[in-house]
Amino acid sequence: MKVQRYDYLSQFERFQEFMADVSRMILDGHYVLSEEVSEFERAFGAYLQCSYVVGVNTGTDALLCSLKSLALRSDHEVxxxxxxxxxxxxxxxxxxxxxxxxDAEENTFLMNTKEALGAITSQTRxxxxxxxxxxxxxxxxxxRETEKxxxxxxxxxAQAHGARIDGQRVxxxxxxxxxxxxxxxxxxxxxxxxxIATNEPKISEDLRTLRALGQSSQNNHVLPGYNSKLDSIQAKVLSWKLPSLDIWNQQRRKVASLYRERLRDLPLKFQSWNEGEEHVFHLFVIRTDKRDQLLNHLQSKCVDAVIRYPVPIHLQPAFSQYGWRRGQFPIAEALARELLCLPIRPNLTVAEIDYVADCVRSFLKGHGKKLGTV
Ligand SMILES: Cc1ncc(COP(=O)(O)O)c(C=O)c1O
Structure with a gap:
């Protein structure tokens, strides 16, 4: 059996109907910041229950434009x-x-809240x-602390569309x-x-200016902006898929729970979460000190497992100017050595889950010490 991580085709129901819409857009010249973009922004805002959504070119640009919109200085810290x-x-x-x-937190693999709050200085914005x-x-x-x-x-x-805490979307x-x-x-x-999602009207206006070459109106450039607009055809694709998101996320949760059930007695550790948090399993990660050997084994069995992320940020050459050292963030380094993502997608079948779990089991049986499960 071959178990793939992605199945893009399955996300396009009624494909002919969808393609007819796209053909119409192309022939009618609906290319840049067209009504399709506004439609998606409204629909995603309604889904998130937030006042404004501004579509941009990528998730990286969403972060960049967001940070730029806060008008900070180069000595300010994030x-x-x-x-x-x-x-x-x-x-x-x-x-x-x-x-x-x-550093990361040992059980959730996410930001250590205590350390984050402890890292705040007079320059933190x-x-x-x-x-x-x-x-x-x-x-x-x-x-609470940032407001104070x-x-x-x-x-x-970027990895958590639809995830919730006590009913509120991240x-x-x-x-x-x-x-x-x-x-x-x-x-x-x-x-x-x-x-980008925000409830602040002024920020949403600034973001619209920022994404469109700093223009507040045609040929009136009020700031040096980016050219980072959500493409109209992509907006159409997203509007087409949005009504299925909660169903797909529910299916991902089901896959994750079947994996956990089938792997629970093995020497693996799973990401933990708190009551009230609704995980959407963009990735399903397992932690093992035999990670690299397990990955080789799974790949040899045609299981499309992958490492996210093998080199932590502080050891990436791109950021060498900041002088971060090996050993400075030991949990992030351990996660980079030990985390492995098993294939997860909404339509992963029980047979595929069983096959992946059997492959993991056959490798780990009799190997290594127990890391403990949560
Ligand atoms: C956590 C996280 N942040 C930001 C991004 C950037 O998104 P994009 O690839 O759309 O620029 C990604 C994308 O993989 C991501 O996973």
Missing amino acids: VTHANTFNATVAAICLAGLKPVLV VLLPVHLYGKPTPMQELI KGIHLVEDA GTFGVLGCFSFHPSKNLAAAGDGGA
């Missing part, structure tokens, strides 16, 4: 964590701000949690929530795409 995708930290640098990293793998970062304490200190909370929700807790619609994501374009 606190985020060492176990994230490169784009989170690259966007901070590209916005001309100073990234400050904290933004706290940037990442809802990695689809699990919401606990927000209550972060909201007048620090902006900006969420990287991306709506902070002043700005950033989403990616890269084809791999839970809500995916047929190419690149991104969006």
Whole structure:
């Protein structure tokens, strides 16, 4: 059996109907910031229950434009964590701000809240949690403390469309929530795409100016902006898929729970979460000190497992200017050595889940010490 990570085709029901819509857009010249973009922005805003959504070119641009919209200075600091995708930290640098990293938390693999709050200095202007793998970062304490200190909370929700804490969608807790619609994501374009959610009218207007070459009206450039607009055809794809997102997320949760059930007695550790948090399993990660051998084994059995992320941020050459050292964020380093993502997609079948679990079991049986499950 071959178990793939992605099945893009399955996300297009009524494909002919969809293609007829796209053909019409192309023939009618609906290309740039057309009604299709506004329609998706309204629909995604309604889904998130937030006042404004601004569509941009990528998730990286969503982060970059968000940080730019806060009008900060180059000596201002943004606190985020060492176990994230490169784009989170690259966007901070590209916005001309100073990234400050904290370690991951042992059980959730997300930002260690205590360390993040402890890293706040007089120069800190933004706290940037990442809802990695689809699990919401606990927000209550972060909201309380950042409000007290007048620090902006900006969420990287690129991997967590639809995830909730006590019913509220991630991306709506902070002043700005950033989403990616890269084809791999839970809500995916047929190419690149991104969006920013906010409840602040002034910020949403500034973001619209920023994404459109700094123009407030035709040929009136009020600031040096980017050219970062959500493409009209991608907006159509996203509007087409959005009504299915909650169903797909529910199916991902089902896959994750079957994996956990089948793997529960093995020497593996899983990502833990709190009551009230609704994980959307962009990725299903397992932790084992036999990670590299297990990956080889799974690949030899045609299981499309993958490592996210093998090199933590502080050891990436792109960020060498910040002087971070090996050993500085030991949990992020351990996660980079030990985490493995098993294939997960909404339509993974029980037979496929059983096959992957059997492959993991056959490899781990009799191997190594127990890391403990949560
Ligand atoms: C956590 C995180 N942040 C930001 C991004 C950037 O998104 P994009 O690839 O759309 O630029 C990604 C995309 O993979 C991501 O996973």
